[in-house]
Amino acid sequence: MMTKFVKTKEYEASQFDDEWVILNTDQFTATKVNEVGGFCWGLLDNEHTVDSIAEEVKQHFEIVEDTESFKHDIDQFLKELHRYGLVTNVS
Amino acid sequence: KPEVLSHQQIVF
Numbered sequence: 001m002m003t004k005f006v007k008t009k010e011y012e013a014s015q016f017d018d019e020w021v022i023l024n025t026d027q028f029t030a031t032k033v034n035e036v037g038g039f040c041w042g043l044l045d046n047e048h049t050v051d052s053i054a055e056e057v058k059q060h061f062e063i064v065e066d067t068e069s070f071k072h073d074i075d076q077f078l079k080e081l082h083r084y085g086l087v088t089n090v091s
Numbered sequence: 092k093p094e095v096l097s098h099q100q101i102v103f
Contacts, residue, residue, distance in 0.1 A: 019096060028101045037093040057093070070092075077093040084098055 004047040004090040005078050011086065013041055027085055036061065037077060047090050050075045 013022045020038030022031045033041065039060060040053055048056075054071045057063065063070070081087040 023101075029098060030101055031098045032096040034092075034094045034096055037095065040093045073092045077095065080095050084095075 002049040002051065004049050005044060005053075005082070005087045006047045006090050007041075007044045008086055008088045010045075013038065022086060024085060029084060031081070031084055031086060033077075040074065040077060041081075041086075044087055050078065053078075 009026070011022055011024055013020050015038060018035040020033050020035075020041060022033065022041060023029075024031065036057060039057060043053055043056055050071050054074050057074070058070070078087060082089065
């Protein structure tokens, strides 16, 4: 079964130009992500797999990307957010 | 590509 990710908590996120800053008010950290990262963060209100996020991102940004490497990028991104306590693994 | 640009501890 594929791992699903979801926000640990509804942390405040603010957009500055093409970047987003996510404030973790439990650990007192500020995590800055790029525009695509901010879009992914917005999706994580609901449970998502790497595949489902990749599909959403590709549609939104009209990406013609080699699927496997693109999924790998998203997987790495989600693991990093998980390391910072911003997202949680489900199932 | 989704990327984390920086991650910082906030000091009050």
